[in-house]
Amino acid sequence: xxxxxxxxxxxxRKDSWKTILLLAYQxxxxxxxxxxxxxxxxxxxxxxxxxxxxxxxxEIYGVLSFVFWTLTLVPLFKYVFIVLRADDNGEGGTFAxxxxxxxxxxxxxxxxxxxxxxxxxxxxxxxxxxxKSSSTVKLYLEKHKFLHTALLIxxxxxxxxVIGDGLLTPAISVFSAVSGLEFFMSKEHHEHAVVPITxxxxxxxxxxxxxxxxxxxxxxxPVVVIWLLCISALGxxxxxxxxxxxxQALSPYYMFKFLKKTRKSGWMSLxxxxxxxxxxxxxxxxxxxxxxxxIQIAFTFLVYPALILAYMGQAAYLSQHHQSSxxxxxxxxxxxxxxxxxLVIAILASVVGSQAIISGTFSIxxxxxxxxxxxxxKVVHTNDKIHGQIYIPEINWTLMILCIAVTxxxxxxxxxxxxxxxxxxxxxxxxxxxxxxxxxxxxxxPPILALAFLxxxxxVELLYFSASLTKFREGAWLPILxxxxxxxxxxxxxxxxxxxxxxxxxxxxxxxxxxxxxxSLGIARVPGIGLVFTDLTSGIPANFSRFVTNLPAFHRIxxxxxxxxxxxxxxxxxxxxxxxRVGPAAHRSYRCIVRYGYRDVHQDVDSFESELVDKLxxxxxxxxxxxxxxxxxxxxxxxxxSNESTSDGRLAVIGTVSFSGTxxxxxxxxxxxxxxxxxxxxxxxxTDFIEMEPVRTVERRxxxxxxxxxxxxxxxxxxxxxxxxxxxxxxxxxxxxxFILGHSHVRAKQGSSILKRLAINFGYxxxxxxxxxxxxALKVPPVSLLEVGMVYIV
Numbered sequence: 203x204x205x206x207x208x209x210x211x212x213x214x215r216k217d218s219w220k221t222i223l224l225l226a227y228q229x230x231x232x233x234x235x236x237x238x239x240x241x242x243x244x245x246x247x248x249x250x251x252x253x254x255x256x257x258x259x260x261e262i263y264g265v266l267s268f269v270f271w272t273l274t275l276v277p278l279f280k281y282v283f284i285v286l287r288a289d290d291n292g293e294g295g296t297f298a299x300x301x302x303x304x305x306x307x308x309x310x311x312x313x314x315x316x317x318x319x320x321x322x323x324x325x326x327x328x329x330x331x332x333x334k335s336s337s338t339v340k341l342y343l344e345k346h347k348f349l350h351t352a353l354l355i356x357x358x359x360x361x362x363x364v365i366g367d368g369l370l371t372p373a374i375s376v377f378s379a380v381s382g383l384e385f386f387m388s389k390e391h392h393e394h395a396v397v398p399i400t401x402x403x404x405x406x407x408x409x410x411x412x413x414x415x416x417x418x419x420x421x422x423x424p425v426v427v428i429w430l431l432c433i434s435a436l437g438x439x440x441x442x443x444x445x446x447x448x449x450q451a452l453s454p455y456y457m458f459k460f461l462k463k464t465r466k467s468g469w470m471s472l473x474x475x476x477x478x479x480x481x482x483x484x485x486x487x488x489x490x491x492x493x494x495x496x497i498q499i500a501f502t503f504l505v506y507p508a509l510i511l512a513y514m515g516q517a518a519y520l521s522q523h524h525q526s527s528x529x530x531x532x533x534x535x536x537x538x539x540x541x542x543x544x545l546v547i548a549i550l551a552s553v554v555g556s557q558a559i560i561s562g563t564f565s566i567x568x569x570x571x572x573x574x575x576x577x578x579x580k581v582v583h584t585n586d587k588i589h590g591q592i593y594i595p596e597i598n599w600t601l602m603i604l605c606i607a608v609t610x611x612x613x614x615x616x617x618x619x620x621x622x623x624x625x626x627x628x629x630x631x632x633x634x635x636x637x638x639x640x641x642x643x644x645x646x647x648p649p650i651l652a653l654a655f656l657x658x659x660x661x662v663e664l665l666y667f668s669a670s671l672t673k674f675r676e677g678a679w680l681p682i683l684x685x686x687x688x689x690x691x692x693x694x695x696x697x698x699x700x701x702x703x704x705x706x707x708x709x710x711x712x713x714x715x716x717x718x719x720x721x722s723l724g725i726a727r728v729p730g731i732g733l734v735f736t737d738l739t740s741g742i743p744a745n746f747s748r749f750v751t752n753l754p755a756f757h758r759i760x761x762x763x764x765x766x767x768x769x770x771x772x773x774x775x776x777x778x779x780x781x782x783r784v785g786p787a788a789h790r791s792y793r794c795i796v797r798y799g800y801r802d803v804h805q806d807v808d809s810f811e812s813e814l815v816d817k818l819x820x821x822x823x824x825x826x827x828x829x830x831x832x833x834x835x836x837x838x839x840x841x842x843x844s845n846e847s848t849s850d851g852r853l854a855v856i857g858t859v860s861f862s863g864t865x866x867x868x869x870x871x872x873x874x875x876x877x878x879x880x881x882x883x884x885x886x887x888x889t890d891f892i893e894m895e896p897v898r899t900v901e902r903r904x905x906x907x908x909x910x911x912x913x914x915x916x917x918x919x920x921x922x923x924x925x926x927x928x929x930x931x932x933x934x935x936x937x938x939x940x941f942i943l944g945h946s947h948v949r950a951k952q953g954s955s956i957l958k959r960l961a962i963n964f965g966y967x968x969x970x971x972x973x974x975x976x977x978x979a980l981k982v983p984p985v986s987l988l989e990v991g992m993v994y995i996v
Contacts, residue, residue, distance in 0.1 A: 225496035230430070231422025233488045233497060234505050235555030236371055236481030237277070238426055241433055241512040242378040242532045242548060244269065245520070247619035248474030249530045253464050259521045263451035264460020264468070266517040269478045270452045272662075273509060276630065277482040280659050282501055285486050285633060286494050288640045291324045293771040294489030296360045296629075297569045297800055299636035300353070301769040306643040307340045309350045310769060311696070312573065313703035316739055316795075318853065322777055324770040324799065327644075339642050339649055355693065358575060360632030361566055362688035364483070366625040366681040368563030369601055371480070372407060372556035373608045374618040376400050379552040381615070382533045382545040397613060401606050403549070407556055408602035412593050413584065422554050429551040430508040432544060437508075437515025440535050445518035452514075472669035473678075474616075476623045478513070481555065483629050487562055490771065490801065563601065564594050569800045572767045574699045575692045577973035583803060608680070617677030624670040625681040631663050691969065698948055698966035701996035703737050710741035717785050725754050729937035732757030733814070735944070735976070739764050739795055742784075745944040745990045752990075759934035760784075760791040761818070765798070765980070772799040779814075781821040782853035787923070790930060792818060795853065806981050815935050817856040819928060824854060826924040941982045945989040946970070948996060962996060 245265065253261050290298035304310035305320075306327060319325060343349050377400045387395065441448055461468050485497050519535035536544050570576035582593045612618050634656060641652040670678055719725045736743035743762070750756060762784060780795040794814060798804060805813065948970070950962040977987050 222493065222496050222499065225492045226500040227427075228423055229488070229492045229497055229500045230426045230504070231424075231554060232491065232558050232561075233484045234430075234481065234500065235422070235426055235551065235558045236375070236484060237479070237555075238430055238433075238481075238505065238509070239375055239379070239548070239551050239555045240478050240480055241509065241516065242552070243374060243615050243619060244474065244478045244513070245516055246378075246474075246530050246532070246615055247477055247623075248471050250474065250616040250619075253467050253471045255520060255524055255530065257524055260456075260459055260463055261468075262517050262520050263448075263456045264464075265471070265475060266448070266451045266513060267454060267456040267460070268472070268475045269513045270510060271454060271457070272475065272666075273478055273506065275662060276479050276659070277485065277501065278506060280634075281482055281485050282498050284655070285637050286489060286497065288637050288644070289489055289494065291326070291771050292490050292493070293801060294486040295566065295569075296357055296364070296487075296632065296636070297566070297573070298489075298771065299633070299640055300357045301771070301800065302644050303353070303636065303639050304769045308344045309353055311350055311354055311700060312767065312769065313700060313737060318780060318855075319768045319797065321855075322768065322770060322797075323774060324772055325768070343643075354575075354696070355689065356632055356635060358570075358689050358692045358696075359685060360629050360636075361570055361575075362685040362692070363625045363628040363632070363681060364487075364566050365563055365688060366684045367480075367622065367629065368559045369604050369684070370608065370618060370622040370625060370681070371559040372404055372601075373400075373605050373612075374615060374622050375552035375555050376403050376407075376549070377609060377618065378532075378615055379545070379548040381531065382541070382548060384531070385533055385541060386545075397609060400609050403553065404556075404605050404609065405602065407553055408560070408598055408605075411560065411598050412582070412595070422557070425547070425550045425554050427504075429547050430504060432547055433512035433515075434508040436536060436544070437511030437513070439537070440515035440519045441511070443518075444522045448514050448518040448521060451517060470669055470672050472666050473620055473623050473673050476627055476666040476670065477619050478509070479630075480622060480626045481559075483626070483633065484558060484562060486633065487566070488558075560598075560601065561591070564592050564597060565801075567594060567597055568592055570692060572798065572800045572802070573769075574767065575696045577691070577695055577969045578976065578978070580974055580978065581804075612677060620670065620673035620677035621680040624667070624673075624678045625685075627663055627667045627670055628681070628685070631660065631667060634659050634663060690965075694961045694965040695969060698962055698996070701962070702946065702948060702994050705994045705996055706736065706738055706743055707741075709744040710738060711744065711747045713742065713785060715747070716742050716791065717789060719750065719756075723754075725750065725756070727758045728755050729934065730757045731759040731761065731815070731931075731934040731937075731939045732942055733811075733939060734760065734762050734942045735980070736762055736764055737766070738762075739766070740793075743944075745992050746942070748992060749942060749988070749990045757934065757940060758790060758937075759931060760789075761814070762791070762793045763814075764793075764795045765804075766795060767800060768797050770799045771801040773797045773802060777855055779817045779856045780853040781817055781856045783825070787825075787927065790927070792821070793853070794818070804980075810980075811939055815931065818931060820856050821854055822927050822931065823924065824856075826920060826927075939986060940988050941977070941980070941986050942988045942990060943976050943980075943982070944992045945975075946992050946994055948994040951995050 248265050249255055249261075255261055286294065288294075288299060288302065290301050304312075305325060343353075377396065380396050380400050380403070383395060383399070464471070485501065489497065516532065516535050520530065523534070532548075533541060533545070567576055567579070568581055571578060571581075579594050579596050582595070584591050584593050608618065608621075612621075638652040638656040641647045641655060642649050672678075674682070734743065734746050734749075736745070746756075746762075778797055780793075780797070782793050784791040784793050794817065796810075796814075948962055948966055950959045954962075977984075977989070
């Protein structure tokens with residue numbers, strides 16, 4: 203499912219044809235599972251109630267014509283040939299489009315943006331000259347702030363509908379496959395058996411999620427390939443055996459005849475026809491795991507022909523068998539001799555299709571969380587070697603319960619199809635709107651071209667969307683209700699996050715205040731490293747001043763850490779850390795900005811702590827050499843938005859700087875007793891330090907080295923100061939590291955509107971109390987945690 207980690211920022215490299223064909227094969231099991239099983243329920247949903255299958259065959263031919271042209275226009279023309287090209291460093295999906303737009307126009311609502319972020323290698327922009335018309339659209343978007351919010355809400359709506367699809371797809375897919383049992387048992391037994399069997403398969407599917415896709419993913423592609431070949435063979439058999447002239451129904455003329463005869467009922471039946479393109483969005487969402495050419499080859503040469511043959515075969519059979527509408531089923535066109543094998547393959551294929559959308563739901567929620575648009579949840583990486591395979595326990599069990607509730611509550615394909623169709627079409631409309639903006643802002647094409655794209659594909663999708671809305675009482679209410687609920691949660695969380703950042707920005711303390719802290723004011727510097735986490739990229743956060751007020755001491759080595767998200771899918775490890783000083787070198791205070799993309803995997807606390815010390819040592823060594831020779835290479839001058847000295851404004855990208863001489867330090871592992879510094883659960887409850895029993899642990903010794911040229915002049919003041927600072931950093935690491943995090947309580951300020959008070963005082967605080975804390979998200983061990991209570995009046 204995934205490629206090597208380095209692929210994400212080297213998407214421009216050329217793959218061999220062998221690699222491309224292998225990726226195309228693998229994509230069948232991940233991308234096309236949902237789309238491939240749509241023949242199980244399209245005709246049944248279409249003829250469920252609105253239209254009847256008459257002797258003239260105008261209805262079945264009209265439906266086949268709609269299915270053919272819908273599959274041709276939306277998945278083939280729109281996604282394969284246009285939308286897949288709107289990738290973000292090889293990544294696709296709703297957030298990829300939003301990320302591209304935010305990089306080309308200042309419409310992002312993400313806080314703590316910096317000019318240095320634009321220097322990232324993955325922050326690439328189109329180099330074609332900007333046209334006047336494109337510039338006009340860009341300026342209009344940037345000028346009107348309400349459009350920034352509207353754009354974010356549009357993205358969140360699309361995200362919520364993807365989550366809704368993750369809830370509905372397992373239900374309708376498995377239920378449709380299991381419904382084939384009606385041909386092997388009596389009607390009474392069938393009615394009582396299908397729902398329990400479906401629920402059992404769904405429970406097993408979600409119970410296996412914590413093992414990770416890679417444990418069961420090896421048979422995904424073969425299952426889908428066998429299924430596609432199976433429905434192709436069945437389609438050819440039915441065409442040849444029942445109606446060789448069914449190909450004539452591919453003419454658009456039959457769509458006109460269909461609508462002319464059925465009128466309003468035919469328009470309403472489009473809500474069932476649109477199910478033939480469920481799963482098309484996965485081609486774009488999973489683009490980062492494969493490649494544009496691989497997905498294009500798999501769909502064009504296997505998936506698309508197989509689906510067309512399958513639908514033509516069913517239509518050929520039904521044109522000679524005029525059952526009642528409620529009796530129409532995929533399994534009717536399956537010969538008796540192969541019904542059991544086809545049923546087994548169908549159930550396996552439905553499980554594969556469900557697995558793909560569940561994994562996609564985990565991925566998009568993780569992206570939303572990274573961009574501050576979703577409450578913090580526990581993310582488990584199920585594979586150390588394959589990047590991007592994750593498992594979210596809270597979401598997994600919530601989806602399972604809701605999926606079972608949908609199965610038991612609806613109990614038929616018609617209502618499930620109405621709900622799934624509305625969710626799918628909403629996601630496609632959102633993608634169309636965002637792609638139109640990408641055409642103007644990123645590709646810098648004439649707005650008339652983007653408008654043509656929007657009007658052509660948007661009109662097709664709005665036609666299906668309007669038909670889905672007519673089924674509001676028959677199941678379509680579910681994705682609307684779910685989307686409103688999730689969009690509200692995500693927007694409230696994002697809004698409160700922005701307000702907290704603005705509060706921190708306006709209440710940060712000056713650098714002079716920090717430098718004035720000393721023994722004369724009763725402030726002590728204790729051994730160890732203190733990591734003060736903040737959202738600010740400059741200045742001293744207010745939670746640190748509160749910390750010092752309650753506990754008049756702080757660590758000898760002080761590091762202000764900002765873990766931030768940038769609007770790119772990945773940040774190369776060599777460009778992840780921005781490090782600089784806060785105050786003079788003698789104060790031993792630093793600032794470290796750690797940048798992650800929306801698809802990046804956050805490090806665990808042990809590797810983060812050791813890597814942070816490594817980067818600090820690199821920076822210290824570089825900074826002293828830089829001061830010595832007067833060069834400024836690899837230093838990025840970040841313009842601070844505060845009135846501070848320049849010593850808090852110069853940050854180096856550690857990982858790209860190069861040194862002459864020996865490494866700054868060497869690592870050794872020894873087993874010996876180590877004393878552990880006290881850990882605290884809350885600053886407000888701390889009165890003194892707590893001593894802990896020594897434990898046997900593996901202790902890392904660090905030996906810092908100086909260049910041979912420097913050793914020849916070891917008595918020079920600069921070399922002595924450099925050695926002293928490195929040794930103090932080493933001593934601080936040995937003494938222990940404390941993670942100082944803010945424990946926030948947010949309240950709306952007096953005079954705020956009722957809506958704001960409800961959102962902040964009740965909505966956000968309820969979510970904050972019932973989601974994972976920042977210490978869990980950062981995986982901070984309780985023994986090293988210091989929490990500072992803060993009240994935010996926003």
